[in-house]
Amino acid sequence: MNGKENLRQGHFRASGVVLRRCDTAEGERLLYLGLKGLGPLWVVAPGAARGKGRFGGATEPLVWAVFTLYKASRNLYLKEVDVRYDFWALRSRSESLARAAQWGRLVADCLLMGHPDDALLGFFFWALQGLEKGADGAVAEWRFLWRWLHDRGVAPDLDRCGRCGTPLDGAFWGDEHLLCPACRGSSGSPLLTGPLLQVLRAAVMLSRDSFIPWSMTVREGADWPAFNERLRSLLRESL
Numbered sequence: 055m056n057g058k059e060n061l062r063q064g065h066f067r068a069s070g071v072v073l074r075r076c077d078t079a080e081g082e083r084l085l086y087l088g089l090k091g092l093g094p095l096w097v098v099a100p101g102a103a104r105g106k107g108r109f110g111g112a113t114e115p116l117v118w119a120v121f122t123l124y125k126a127s128r129n130l131y132l133k134e135v136d137v138r139y140d141f142w143a144l145r146s147r148s149e150s151l152a153r154a155a156q157w158g159r160l161v162a163d164c165l166l167m168g169h170p171d172d173a174l175l176g177f178f179f180w181a182l183q184g185l186e187k188g189a190d191g192a193v194a195e196w197r198f199l200w201r202w203l204h205d206r207g208v209a210p211d212l213d214r215c216g217r218c219g220t221p222l223d224g225a226f227w228g229d230e231h232l233l234c235p236a237c238r239g240s241s242g243s244p245l246l247t248g249p250l251l252q253v254l255r256a257a258v259m260l261s262r263d264s265f266i267p268w269s270m271t272v273r274e275g276a277d278w279p280a281f282n283e284r285l286r287s288l289l290r291e292s293l
């Protein structure tokens with residue numbers, strides 16, 4: 055199912071984000087949009103690949119906008135873009151932009167045609183905004199991925215052992231859960247101390263405004279890339 059069969063012919067508006075862009079040899083630009091209430095859809099942006107194009111920078115990946123679309127018999131066409139947030143400041147920092155683009159690819163890979171996921175679009179938007187406002191990228195990624203997994207019901211419990219339910223004060227990584235020392239079994243991964251667990255919890259619990267300055271104080275002292283890889287593999291398994 056590709057999702058657009060359900061749409062009626064004619065104009066409609068939908069808000070969301072440009073996830074992918076692909077220019078054809080014929081000078082057409084195809085956009086993969088993640089849309090609220092609709093899920094992901096490919097749309098044709100006529101002439102956008104030539105020169106400046108009629109949409110300017112509005113067809114760049116990571117642009118959030120209200121899109122006016124036209125459903126013809128076979129294709130969906132982009133008619134207007136009302137840009138709401140272009141993350142312009144984020145684009146000027148190569149490290150942040152690379153991370154944001156990686157998040158965008160992950161979101162695009164995980165969204166299913168015909169299955170809207172408005173919660174994910176929200177987590178993605180706020181993660182990008184945190185990154186733009188200076189949150190530490192790796193810590194922001196943990197927050198983003200954990201909240202995404204939590205919404206799917208598959209985030210590792212940060213409070214209790216995933217096997218016996220004992221409140222955690224120090225834990226080991228199991229395959230899908232954090233485990234208490236008694237349930238650790240043969241897991242050879244290193245101990246997460248009580249204070250480190252507090253940091254992992256705070257990263258997902260803090261308000262948006264508190265999170266940004268706090269994230270810069272905890273970037274050292276935890277192997278965030280390794281933790282984020284744990285969450286990414288849980289995400290892949292949950293698809």
Ligand SMILES: [Zn+2]
Nearest residue numbers: 215218234237
């Ligand atoms: Zn246990």
